[in-house]
Amino acid sequence: VTPETSGVTVNPPAHGRGQPRLSQAHAPLTETVEVVNEWGERRQLAVPAERDLTLYLDKRELVTLMTLGQHPEWLALGYLRNQRLLQSVNEVAAIQVDWEVGAAAVTTHQGVADLEVRTAHRVVTTGCGQGSVFGTLMDGVDQLHLPDAPPLRQSELYRIVQTIRELPSVYKQAGSVHGCALFRGGDLLRFVEDVGRHNAVDTLAGWCWLQPPDQVPDTGLVLYTTGRLTSEMVLKGAQMGVAVLVSRSGSTQMGLALAQRLGVCTIGRALHQRFLCFTHPQRLRWDAPPPRP
């Protein structure tokens, strides 16, 4: 038991076997490079960091993720959650990230059954980052049931868009990253960024699992993404209980088809007061229509 984990070990939270022990790996999020502009002038520019993180589950190498490195422990956990290789955070004993070797070692208490078989088939998707989804992922789709909840109000939607616009971010410093945020109604719970939007949403999924149950509500969750509303984004959101998905980008056909099937309200092209609701408009209440132009 190392000093930074002893508290967790001594005081396990009420909701299970105890939180996993986590490293707290840090690394710089931007780098400055020299570029030349259209007049041939040299200038300095910040670009987002990008590093590889090889994920080991009980010493078995699973995948190498290219990541910004903002929250690698949450990313590792959320990746395993969203790939459904873990059913509960209580299975996890420890997540140790070491940037020196670019490795995230996830250790479970009792091992993961059929790991070899379950990681044998891959699907490559439209995801920015982390396009690889092990093949049986869609099999459980029809078992997902999203909770009934009061609709999101248009005024809350506008607060979400406004909140995102005002947040400090790696994007504002350096561009070229995707952001993902979890809201309850119009209230921000957590914002993360990564070079790929699927890393970002996986990081949120990992973060969720590490919260005490009363910190992340069962209903009223809204997921905001700067990326497109793809089928993977809809699915990963739904696995977190998200029934409303918001993007400033558009949607792909499969994203819409899956949202339709799962009962997810998808809202795209959300910028200032504009937006388009693609699916399940009954989950949105038009309480604040903007003035006509």
Place this chain on the structure above:
Amino acid sequence: VTPETSGVTVNPPAHGRGQPRLSQAHAPLTETVEVVNEWGERRQLAVPAERDLTLYLDKRELVTLMTLGQHPEWLALGYLRNQRLLQSVNEVAAIQVDWEVGAAAVTTHQGVADLEVRTAHRVVTTGCGQGSVFGTLMDGVDQLHLPDAPPLRQSELYRIVQTIRELPSVYKQAGSVHGCALFRGGDLLRFVEDVGRHNAVDTLAGWCWLQPPDQVPDTGLVLYTTGRLTSEMVLKGAQMGVAVLVSRSGSTQMGLALAQRLGVCTIGRALHQRFLCFTHPQRLRWDAPPPRP
């Protein structure tokens, strides 16, 4: 020998064993959906099509790609080229795409050695679409040598940006797709789109392999992408002999690091007359600086 392939069989091109037989699978590229805008009004919107294409190489299932479906035969070929599972188009006997079952069957003349071993390790990257790269891909990087060539002129760069802006596209109709184009200097050779930018560049790589050798020059190739300048984009471009890569987006750190190492000139944030040259500015000639604002 079917009617549409008999010409190829009878008249093999001079550069090898003969072109592969190709199906010509077609499918609609957009779909119209009903959406609700910020005033609660229903309207029609086009979204890009997205369909799954499972790729079989000599009857072995390799991967399922989510694709717009514009040029599935070129995509299948280019994917195998960029994964370095094929060394030459002459290895390929036929590519048959059937949208009824969502399958692309690629048949080689003599089989692919060590296929099982070479597809065992995966890396998940930041790529939009097709983020999965079999693990040994970066191994051959230092064997890539890009040709010396006269620098691209700034005036040609502006012509590239202008050409892209004026092209009809699925993006203009429906948004939410990435475009990729191959140029020689400022002259467009081929433009393709897909839901993921890696599918788009793979499609170009497949198209290149199907051209007579005198149609695609060895030097002076420029690759334009609407997506970010990531390491995979740099690598896939370099494998086509591309020494200048242009994007309207920015760059990630690994994209720049790889471009630096390979000698690729990367130009980002290219919009109207603005741009930033990130790496190897000696491959660009500033012959047309715009007026100062």
